Amino acid sequence: MFENLRKRFQSILSGKENVIKVDEFEQEITEILLSSDVSLETADAIVELMRQRLSGIKKVEMNNFRMALRDSMAEIINAAGNAPELLNQPKKPYVILFLGINGTGKTTTIAKVANYLKQNGKRTVIAASDTFRAGAIEQISILAERVGVPIIKHAQGSDPSSVAFDAIDHARARNLDYVLIDSAGRMQTNRNLMEEMKKIKRVSKPDLTILVLDAMIGQDAISQAESFFKEVGYDAIILTKMDTDARGGAIFSILHQLRKPVMFIGTGQGLDDMIKFDPEWYLSRILPE
Ligand SMILES: Nc1nc2c(ncn2[C@@H]2O[C@H](COP(=O)(O)OP(=O)(O)O)[C@@H](O)[C@H]2O)c(=O)[nH]1
Ligand SMILES: [Mg+2]
Known part of the structure; x- marks a missing residue:
């Protein structure tokens, strides 16, 4: 993962020159970011x-240039706040609702x-x-x-x-730790589905x-997700299919x-194909020492 970003950064940052012209390198950084799926808005913010x-x-x-680049990218990541810890939640059952467009x-x-x-030794029920x-x-039954x-x-x-409600009831009765609630993909234009999603949350x-x-x-x-899901509200993001994204910069824009x-x-x-997102790990992958 993220080879493209890493190679491109490496190719300009490991040059022979010791002292570099900032404006030329800024332009190169912008180009690399844009060609790695970072939006213009976000690339500009990093350069700024x-x-x-x-x-x-x-x-x-x-x-110093390299350090400024790394710190700037870290600042973008950190501005989004710390990811909530999934394990060791004191509340029982801990209820998690998953939202997202179909597919x-x-x-x-x-x-x-x-x-x-x-x-990690936790007991879960899926709704x-x-x-x-x-x-x-049927799909989720097979997976469960x-x-x-x-x-x-x-x-x-x-x-x-009512499915979500029953699952929470089930978890309470059996003293389970987590309830994971699936939901249907929602299109921005469909008011009924939006109201239904708000109802699940309520x-x-x-x-x-x-x-x-x-x-x-x-x-x-991204804009669609932003305007649509903002109405329902969400706390954190899981980014899927990083294995298929050769460019790897979408994380910054998101x-x-x-x-x-x-x-x-x-x-x-696969069931094990998920890793915790660690900003330090990500930065060290795209910008190795
Ligand atoms: N390569 C890859 N495929 C994934 C990943 N996550 C989900 N998929 C695939 O994406 C497709 C849609 O997944 P699904 O869970 O049904 O999406 P949903 O409609 O949002 O519930 C399926 O073929 C999954 O196997 C991932 O991290 N990497
Ligand atoms: Mg689904």
Whole structure:
């Protein structure tokens, strides 16, 4: 992952020159960011932070330039806040609602999170609250069985909120640790579906609402997610399909434009293909020492 960004940064930052012209290098950095899926708005913000750090100096030592770049990227990431800790939540059951447009990987991610919690000794129940899409209940039932966690489901077309409610009830009765609520993908234009999603949230009163986003997401989709999901509200992001995104810069745009922390990144279709997003790890991958 992230090879493209790393190689491009390396190719300009490991040059022979010791003292470099800041404006030329700023331009190169912008180009690299743009060609790695970072939005113009976010690339500009990174360069602007760098400029402030270098406080108008025209020539600078390569090492200082590199440090300014790294610190600026870190600032963008940190401005989104710290990701909430999933394990060791005192509240029981800890209720997590997953939102996201169809096909982003919500259901797969729920299975991964259930698997992660199970590996850490936590007991979980899944609520099959995507009652809208044909095949959704069967898909999540198969995944739940594979992970080895119980699932609460009703018939297709039934009220998603009541499925969530029943799952929470189930967790309380059995003293389970977590409830993971799936939901149907929502289109911006569909008011009814939006109201339904708000109702799930009202009824289930989640302790954490996670927006699942596809790393291949374009600028339009980021704006769409922003305007749409802002109405329902969410606390953190899981970015899926990082394995298929050769460019890897979308993380910056998402953190910068949505201003919510990224908790995990999805790195494949398997149950174990998810890693905790660690800003230091990410930065050291794209900008090695
Ligand atoms: N390569 C890859 N594929 C993923 C990842 N997460 C989900 N997918 C795939 O994306 C497709 C849609 O996933 P699904 O969970 O059904 O999306 P949902 O509609 O949001 O619930 C499936 O084929 C998943 O296997 C990931 O991290 N990497
Ligand atoms: Mg789904």
